[in-house]
Amino acid sequence: MLSKSYEDELFRRLYLLGSEETDGLIDEFCMRCHAPIGVYLKEIPPADGSKLSDIAKRGISCDFCHTVSGYKKIGNGNFELSPGMIKRGPFEDSNSPGHKTAYSELHTKSEFCGICHNLYHPTNNIPLELTYTEWKESPYAEEGIPCQDCHMRQNPGIPATGITKRPDYPGIAGAGGGKRPHLYTHYFVGANTIPQIQIDETYRQLAIERLRAAATLEIIRPTNPTPDTENTIKINITNAGAGHYLPTGLTELRQMWLYVKITDSSGKTIYESGALDNEENIDKTSTIYQSIFADKNGNPTEKVWKIESLISDNRIPPKKSATEEHSFNIPATATLPLNVETVLKYRSAPQHLVDELFGKGKVTPLVVDMVTEKSQIK
Numbered sequence: 250m251l252s253k254s255y256e257d258e259l260f261r262r263l264y265l266l267g268s269e270e271t272d273g274l275i276d277e278f279c280m281r282c283h284a285p286i287g288v289y290l291k292e293i294p295p296a297d298g299s300k301l302s303d304i305a306k307r308g309i310s311c312d313f314c315h316t317v318s319g320y321k322k323i324g325n326g327n328f329e330l331s332p333g334m335i336k337r338g339p340f341e342d343s344n345s346p347g348h349k350t351a352y353s354e355l356h357t358k359s360e361f362c363g364i365c366h367n368l369y370h371p372t373n374n375i376p377l378e379l380t381y382t383e384w385k386e387s388p389y390a391e392e393g394i395p396c397q398d399c400h401m402r403q404n405p406g407i408p409a410t411g412i413t414k415r416p417d418y419p420g421i422a423g424a425g426g427g428k429r430p431h432l433y434t435h436y437f438v439g440a441n442t443i444p445q446i447q448i449d450e451t452y453r454q455l456a457i458e459r460l461r462a463a464a465t466l467e468i469i470r471p472t473n474p475t476p477d478t479e480n481t482i483k484i485n486i487t488n489a490g491a492g493h494y495l496p497t498g499l500t501e502l503r504q505m506w507l508y509v510k511i512t513d514s515s516g517k518t519i520y521e522s523g524a525l526d527n528e529e530n531i532d533k534t535s536t537i538y539q540s541i542f543a544d545k546n547g548n549p550t551e552k553v554w555k556i557e558s559l560i561s562d563n564r565i566p567p568k569k570s571a572t573e574e575h576s577f578n579i580p581a582t583a584t585l586p587l588n589v590e591t592v593l594k595y596r597s598a599p600q601h602l603v604d605e606l607f608g609k610g611k612v613t614p615l616v617v618d619m620v621t622e623k624s625q626i627k
């Protein structure tokens with residue numbers, strides 16, 4: 250996703266809409282993180298990118314990250330760059346035939362990622378994305394596990410989360426370097442799976458593997474199930490694997506929710522919640538874990554430039570749980586045992602917004618089944 254931070258169609262379409270609606274006010278701001286070299290070279294405006302050099306269009310590239318030499322403050326893309334022949338990285342003794350090198354402690358720390366992974370509204374300062382702060386206040390920060398220890402240890406088959414192994418990969422990074430105890434992988438996979446944007450299937454699979462190692466579910470059954478009365482089932486959702494809130498990042502768009510289905514022994518559905526309707530909207534009765542922001546009239550909006558206040562944020566902090574209660578009636582005709590199926594689901598954006606940006610029905614964000622848990626009520 251870093252290499253696509255400028256070309257990413259979901260980003261570009263939302264950005265161009267925002268640019269149009271604000272007469273270009275947001276252009277430089279958005280591009281600070283999405284095309285940082287372009288902003289550094291003063292190639293923005295115009296918003297449409299017609300003045301952007303090829304290197305700027307490559308988004309957050311090797312040379313960009315390994316040229317960062319500091320930051321003014323965490324968040325809003327306030328990096329300091331020192332372009333030139335010196336490339337900065339985590340080794341004190343590297344010796345490259347291609348360029349000079351310098352040791353950078355910053356590259357080994359979450360603060361490096363926090364330069365862009367904390368986002369405040371540029372005029373009213375409302376926090377919009379706080380992945381870095383969420384991590385900083387988590388047990389992972391206390392234990393000294395930075396972003397790099399999860400996101401730069403992932404390899405196919407090894408999602409490297411809080412509940413999986415995060416192994417070392419010893420090796421030689423390049424000619425002129427000695428054998429290193431660990432080479433940090435550069436997949437930088439989060440949760441993004443929208444096929445039209447993230448075209449490479451390898452990355453989509455890596456994102457799915459990561460999502461499947463992010464949470465756990467626990468079903469607490471009713472103790473005395475009784476026909477013809479209201480029975481309640483509880484489900485605990487635990488953020489067991491993410492080093493920040495679940496979900497994190499662009500959480501006015503990201504959606505996580507629980508699908509619950511209870512059937513009797515003949516397969517007849519007696520309760521269902523969290524299904525998608527035929528226009529891909531999530532059933533209105535289900536809880537969506539996300540942040541909801543309001544515009545100046547107090548109406549919910551997903552358009553960051555219109556945000557004036559926070560309405561609600563029910564996301565799950567690292568190593569913490571949320572509990573849902575679902576009440577249902579067991580009809581007298583139902584045959585026991587009842588089968589309970591719960592599935593935690595995630596998608597990168599709601600259908601109605603994708604429809605607005607791409608045209609109705611043109612793109613369908615993939616719904617990923619993160620965790621499935623089953624139980625029986627006897």
Ligand code: HEC
Nearest residue numbers: 251309310311314338339356357358397422431432433434
């Ligand atoms: C988002 C920023 C970012 C981008 C983009 C990026 N790197 Fe890195 N790179 C890092 C960080 C951070 C580390 C050090 C991680 C640590 O030590 O904790 C690193 C480590 C390295 C190392 C040291 C060996 C290793 O893997 O640990 C090399 C070599 C390297 N990067 C080369 C590259 C190349 C080549 C590209 C482009 C294909 C690239 N980087 C793109 C951030 C980036």
Ligand code: HEC
Nearest residue numbers: 362366381384395396399410411439440463490491492498
């Ligand atoms: C303990 C492991 C762990 C640590 C530490 C960690 N992450 Fe994550 N990250 C995950 C997992 C698991 C997911 C997938 C579930 C999710 O979306 O939260 C994820 C997802 C993400 C996403 C994608 C969110 C989305 O829905 O689009 C971003 C961006 C991200 N992480 C950035 C960071 C940054 C920046 C840091 C450091 C400040 C960090 N992560 C630290 C495990 C970790």
Ligand code: HEC
Nearest residue numbers: 250253254257260282283362365396400437438439440441
């Ligand atoms: C120059 C700003 C910048 C820096 C520095 C940066 N990122 Fe990002 N990162 C972005 C942007 C912008 C995106 C979103 C690209 C898109 O989706 O269009 C992104 C996307 C990601 C994603 C994919 C999220 C998803 O939805 O799947 C992960 C994971 C991630 N970054 C981790 C990191 C980590 C770890 C570091 C530090 C080693 C880091 N980033 C440093 C700006 C940055």
Ligand code: HEC
Nearest residue numbers: 259260263264275278279282325326365366368497498499
């Ligand atoms: C401080 C850095 C920063 C700035 C400024 C910024 N973004 Fe981002 N943007 C990110 C990061 C980091 C991500 C990835 C977070 C995640 O995956 O949840 C991201 C992801 C996105 C995505 C999701 C892309 C996808 O494929 O899912 C969209 C859309 C987006 N940004 C739009 C904008 C717009 C529009 C602006 C200007 C109003 C903007 N961004 C300004 C850092 C920034």
